[in-house]
């Protein structure tokens with residue numbers, strides 16, 4: 001019976017993908033003409049689902065299933081409508097469309113609380129040098145100095161807001177109060193290969209991993225590639241290679257993820273022993289305490305390698321995000337929703353990627369459901385989901401809303 005609705009969701013995802021600043025590809029950034037067009041379309045679909053709609057102070061699009069007699073704080077469901085450059089159609093957008101369709105299906109059912117659906121206008125941070133602008137405004141963690149940040153054309157966020165029809169002086173003044181919100185739910189594509197490997201349409205998210213990013217510089221001694229014997233060298237590149245493999249082994253051993261994603265030899269040459277190599281490390285875990293301890297241990301290992309090879313190692317922590325666990329009670333309810341819907345015990349998994357729930361966790365409890373995506377590919381035009389999985393996700397979200405209603409009804 002819901003097959004039609006999942007087909008509508010697929011169609012709407014295609015329609016939204018037409019609102020792009022790059023013909024033939026999908027790029028939709030904050031406060032652009034395409035942002036306005038996409039939110040116009042979303043607003044029309046929200047109205048069709050019986051929702052009351054409005055745009056907030058930073059350009060997020062809202063729809064409310066109004067409760068005649070709200071005895072409980074508001075439930076918020078959402079995701080983001082902006083994209084990276086040359087994006088896929090489902091990252092963010094699928095979660096918004098699922099929310100609208102779920103509320104459409106529940107149009108005749110009276111809830112003891114308002115249910116809000118939100119399309120956050122910026123999560124990716126593609127235009128300005130900051131991410132999660134939309135959800136930060138809602139959650140009360142919007143930083144006023146972001147208004148001065150400029151895009152590549154030199155247009156500040158405040159100027160872009162004025163151009164869009166918003167008053168930057170009022171940005172985020174309509175942040176929600178913790179006491180008037182009961183929870184934030186988000187359905188999102190997994191952006192990883194776990195659900196596919198486990199042959200599952202959906203999975204319950206346990207939390208969003210914390211991350212640390214380091215910049216390393218290994219210094220040795222540059223020298224002639226032909227004349228200096230191997231045992232008399234301090235080769236920075238060989239040191240870096242050994243460190244990278246040590247990082248991989250350490251991560252495997254301790255169930256972390258760690259990536260050396262950038263590496264440069266500033267004065268590399270075919271006939272010179274590398275004197276300096278710079279590289280980065282991105283390391284993540286859901287367990288914040290474990291991440292802190294393991295980073296300390298790993299850095300000590302890298303120092304040992306440097307010392308054994310007569311190299312010096314400088315390290316700098318340049319980015320850090322704390323992990324955000326999903327609320328235990330919401331995980332359990334999502335699990336029940338999945339079980340009701342799929343007749344299968346739910347699969348639980350952590351999110352390695354950041355989401356709007358990171359910002360919303362400052363406001364309220366968060367709960368997330370992941371939907372399988374083809375080969376785990378995202379941030380790529382090849383991003384794909386299948387309609388059967390969308391159907392399962394839609395039913396799970398509907399069951400979840402009914403379970404929350406049941407919980408509230410007591």
Ligand SMILES: [Zn+2]
Nearest residue numbers: 091092123188
């Ligand atoms: Zn996303």
